[in-house]
Amino acid sequence: MALATTSLDTDSRRVSGRNWWLPASIVLLIGAFVLGACIGPAGRISSANWHLIWSVRMPRVALAALVGAMLSIAGASYQGAFRNPLADPYLLGVASGAGLGATIVFVIGRANTNGWLIDPLPLAAFVGGLIAVMFTYMVGAAFGASSSSRSSITLVLAGVAVTSLATAIQTFVLYQNNDVIREVYSWILGRLNTATWQDVRLVAPYIVISSIVLLLHRRQLDLLRVGDDEAASLGMQVGRVRLIVVIAATLGTAAAVSVSGLIGFVGIVVPHAVRMMAGASYKRLLPLTVVLGATFLILTDIPGRVLTHGAETPIGVVTAFFGAPFFIVVLMNKRLAP
Amino acid sequence: MSSVALSRLSVRYGKRTVVHEYTETIKPGDWLCLIGPNGAGKSSILRAVAGLAAHTGEINVDGSPLRLRTSRRRAELVAYVPQSPVLPHEMLAFEYVLLGRNPYVSYFGGESAHDRAMVHNVLRRLDLDQFADRELGSLSGGEQQRLVIARALAQEAPILLLDEPTSALDIGHQQQALELVDRLRRENGLTVISAMHDLTLAGLYADRLALLHEGHLVVAGTAAQVLRAETLAEFYGVSVTVHHEPDGTVVVVPRRVS
Numbered sequence: 320m321a322l323a324t325t326s327l328d329t330d331s332r333r334v335s336g337r338n339w340w341l342p343a344s345i346v347l348l349i350g351a352f353v354l355g356a357c358i359g360p361a362g363r364i365s366s367a368n369w370h371l372i373w374s375v376r377m378p379r380v381a382l383a384a385l386v387g388a389m390l391s392i393a394g395a396s397y398q399g400a401f402r403n404p405l406a407d408p409y410l411l412g413v414a415s416g417a418g419l420g421a422t423i424v425f426v427i428g429r430a431n432t433n434g435w436l437i438d439p440l441p442l443a444a445f446v447g448g449l450i451a452v453m454f455t456y457m458v459g460a461a462f463g464a465s466s467s468s469r470s471s472i473t474l475v476l477a478g479v480a481v482t483s484l485a486t487a488i489q490t491f492v493l494y495q496n497n498d499v500i501r502e503v504y505s506w507i508l509g510r511l512n513t514a515t516w517q518d519v520r521l522v523a524p525y526i527v528i529s530s531i532v533l534l535l536h537r538r539q540l541d542l543l544r545v546g547d548d549e550a551a552s553l554g555m556q557v558g559r560v561r562l563i564v565v566i567a568a569t570l571g572t573a574a575a576v577s578v579s580g581l582i583g584f585v586g587i588v589v590p591h592a593v594r595m596m597a598g599a600s601y602k603r604l605l606p607l608t609v610v611l612g613a614t615f616l617i618l619t620d621i622p623g624r625v626l627t628h629g630a631e632t633p634i635g636v637v638t639a640f641f642g643a644p645f646f647i648v649v650l651m652n653k654r655l656a657p
Numbered sequence: 658m659s660s661v662a663l664s665r666l667s668v669r670y671g672k673r674t675v676v677h678e679y680t681e682t683i684k685p686g687d688w689l690c691l692i693g694p695n696g697a698g699k700s701s702i703l704r705a706v707a708g709l710a711a712h713t714g715e716i717n718v719d720g721s722p723l724r725l726r727t728s729r730r731r732a733e734l735v736a737y738v739p740q741s742p743v744l745p746h747e748m749l750a751f752e753y754v755l756l757g758r759n760p761y762v763s764y765f766g767g768e769s770a771h772d773r774a775m776v777h778n779v780l781r782r783l784d785l786d787q788f789a790d791r792e793l794g795s796l797s798g799g800e801q802q803r804l805v806i807a808r809a810l811a812q813e814a815p816i817l818l819l820d821e822p823t824s825a826l827d828i829g830h831q832q833q834a835l836e837l838v839d840r841l842r843r844e845n846g847l848t849v850i851s852a853m854h855d856l857t858l859a860g861l862y863a864d865r866l867a868l869l870h871e872g873h874l875v876v877a878g879t880a881a882q883v884l885r886a887e888t889l890a891e892f893y894g895v896s897v898t899v900h901h902e903p904d905g906t907v908v909v910v911p912r913r914v915s
Contacts, residue, residue, distance in 0.1 A: 554732030
């Protein structure tokens, strides 16, 4: 009986010791919101230009929060679904596949698709991203030795190949259709800096739905950490769970990409930073990546506004600046398991 | 307690048949040990029962076919300890054993207080409660092996499958692990099917041995019936002496050929 009390005590202490992470990160997120609303090239805001805050900075901050949350939870979910610490929406080729899908819609012509019931742009980005990630996974699974560090790297290399292929097709298509190059490139570069509430309304449903689906699978992702066979022997339908998680993560990523453009490394940096701080259990990891991913992108969006005068530094440059070195750290650290 | 009946069980990988129409009945609470050289099909039989390998033929538990059950219902009946379990280094021992409760947790649900209490109980019975908050990577091989058995036990399945449970352990921990399985088998009334390489240990703990060779059953029976020098020479290509101790233990000792 004495033993029972001790172990229950240690259990509750461990849980409470890690429970303050979520409230703390929510406070951080609120702080980032305030900061994001107050800092900009127009200088400090007085009460007179409340309009500027509401219609220029707030949608930008809200969009950065949505995109950051989505890219982070998608990264963490891909890492869990593929049991690969290097999985990231960009490295898996999702972004380039989505870009190719969007390019095809632009070639068909936005004027022609205007009358369609549903805007085909996010849908095409989603289909392109999904095809790319499935392709990457099949190539990676076919040539990677199972459950080794080699297979992690094979998956990333497969992603590089798929990215190159999608980019090549995209370049070819653009070469044949010069007239849409400007449209396509402004889509690829993203429009975080010109964000409107309209953009927020366009992507929010996709991002909210896929994030909820992923959050609901956090216990399944923990189960997947012991591998396909053991998860199956514990009663999980591995193939189905993996498919649902990958579709949800890809849908959300495609939506995020369609407004934010190329922002790399968020899906690597945020989940691994959270693992280092709060442990690797997906039950804690996924909610925290949502909150801290939103915080991260709001904050990394700020330097770009004030560092350079005139033209803004694209946010992808800022995240890559922090993300690339971090990625190398992840690559070297063998203990960082998905 | 549950009985397991395998009837004309065959397992194919592509065009290669690795198990040929294997038929065997394991009585409730019995321990069957599959022996045989590498590639004999031992692991494939265990994987078929665990639902991890496509197969033909019937696997019946207490008379009802396993294939009619969902994966979750099957996991309530059969717990599987693989030869080299995946042990995520940063997973806490408590979280790891809690995974065994998956068959009882709804898809979107979380583990109940009963599930957590059950895991604490299992950890205490296996003398592992002091490791509950430790990461798997910080534990020794013997402790990790006990945690894998603890997870299988948390599954509360009446049938336990062990694939080479002692292959990574030293002789002391081998004995400790098998004694533990034997104790749990008696206390919980588990039916055990294992695959093992150490013939002496297999004969020591199992009620019945089945010798397989290239997917075919060669001979099944008690240790004294199966572990004969001529049989082992023929199917393992090994030169051994077989001793029979006064207490009935059969000891297989390798002999130098030259």
